[in-house]
Amino acid sequence: MANSLTNVLEDTEGCLALLEVLAENSFDSILITDASAEGKIIYVNEAFKKLTGHDPASVIGNTPRILQGPGTDAKVIERLADALKSGGTFEGKAINYKKDGTPFIMYWRVLPIKIVKKIVAWVAIQREGSVI
Ligand SMILES: Cc1cc2nc3c(=O)[nH]c(=O)nc-3n(C[C@H](O)[C@H](O)[C@H](O)COP(=O)(O)O)c2cc1C
Numbered sequence: 001m002a003n004s005l006t007n008v009l010e011d012t013e014g015c016l017a018l019l020e021v022l023a024e025n026s027f028d029s030i031l032i033t034d035a036s037a038e039g040k041i042i043y044v045n046e047a048f049k050k051l052t053g054h055d056p057a058s059v060i061g062n063t064p065r066i067l068q069g070p071g072t073d074a075k076v077i078e079r080l081a082d083a084l085k086s087g088g089t090f091e092g093k094a095i096n097y098k099k100d101g102t103p104f105i106m107y108w109r110v111l112p113i114k115i116v117k118k119i120v121a122w123v124a125i126q127r128e129g130s131v132i
Pocket of ligand 1: 032063072080081106
C-alpha cells in the first residue's frame, strides 16, 4: 500500500520539519502573527527579507503595519481589519514600503490558523505585484 503523508511525517516533529522546509524555501513571502489585538509578528521567512529588506530578527514582536505608509489604501486595510475581527480571510493589494522606503504593490492573503475552532495565529502569503 502506498505511504500517506501522515505515515511518513509520523508526529508533530515531522509536521514542523515539513513546514520549516516549505516556509524557508518558499518563493513567496510568509509572515505569521499571533492572535493578540496588536497582531505581533512571530515568524517571517527568507522571502520576506528579500521582498521587504527587513531582517527577520528585527521584525519579530513588531506588527505588519511597519510595511504601511502614506500611499497605503485605508479602505483595503479596513477590509483586512474587518476580516480579522470576524475570523475570516482576506485577499487584496495595497501600496507597502520596503525598509529603505521604496514603495511597491503588495498582493497578499491572510488566513486564520485554528486549533479546535480557536484562532491561535494568522498567516499571510505575500508577493510583489498586482496579479497572483
Ligand atoms: C498575518 C497578517 C499579515 C499582514 N500583512 C500585512 C501586509 O503585508 N501589509 C499591510 O499593509 N498590512 C498587513 N497586515 C495588516 C496590519 O497588521 C493590521 O492588521 C491592519 O493594518 C489593521 O489594523 P489597524 O486598523 O489597527 O491598522 C497584516 C495583518 C496580519 C494579521
